[in-house]
Amino acid sequence: MAKVLVVTSGKGGVGKTTSSAALGAALAHGGDKVVVIDFDVGLRNLDLVMGAERRVVFDLINVVQGDAKLSQALIRDKRLENLSLLPASQTRDKDALTEEGVAKVLNELREKFDWIVCDSPAGIERGATMAMRHADVAVVVTNPEVSSVRDSDRIIGLLDSKTEKAEKGDRIEKHLLLTRYDPARAERGEMLKVDDVLEILSIPLIGIIPESEEVLRASNMGSPVTLNNPSSAPGRAYFDAARRLKGETVEITIPSDKKGLFGKLFGRRAA
């Protein structure tokens, strides 16, 4: 049974696209058939983060409007054959996304894939509401920072009221993904702790992604961090989160890129 997963946050810049690419690739790495969809019409970036920007021919809106078949718009990842991307349109505006059109595309995708990962745009406008509308599961990406936590709270409210599941009286499964977390700063009292954020938002935790240079390095390379460096701290953290999404019980840890003596001597220059 295919699952529609929305990666959302309200606030921009917290790591939705990074997380969509990393989780999508991690799920596909485990053998599942995965498609990641960019809902950020007009400001697409998932193609760039996944390294497929040169290969975009058709997009989500072409499919919604019937100008292209789904099979023509899907871009198969060059590293993982069971991972595909459905890019957003760069030129049209968000009003082109109709609820019926999106539902039709998702139903067609449900037949071909195990996971449909919807990368939501920031904000609470049409693109964001369309991305969450038909979701079974939501991953709320949050930074340990006041404005991000506040916006996540707002998004959780929308997940509980504006989604198809919520309107039918069902509860949408919601998970918190805490990103850019710095355990040392949290320990020193300079950053909200995991428990602070969990207490405020009161939704279950799916993973903690530590602040890491590897995330920028992966996006520079156009490769999800789980493929670019699977053994890095964020790579391992995303793999663990993907396993939890699949229902496995994995103890929550905060992986770290702790360097040995060699790394300390030579690694610092990268920063």
Next chain:
Amino acid sequence: MSLMSFFNRRTSAPVARERLQILLAHERGIVGGQPDLVAKLREEILAVVRRHVMVEHDNVQVKMNRDADISTLEIEVEIPAPVPVGAR
């Protein structure tokens, strides 16, 4: 980790720079003169093919590769086999 990848570890920013330059050149319409040239070409080429043979929408595959010096648009059209004379 191989030796090569060890030495390449610090070189991600130049990759990012090159990818952005190629992408933005296309998006700004510097390469090819107009930003949606490829989309137009695609539509017109398909229209010409359809004028002469019946083509199922499903049997058309369009692939694109944008590079700095050259971009390629690959259109694969599956043309139905002619019905043999005796089979009519």
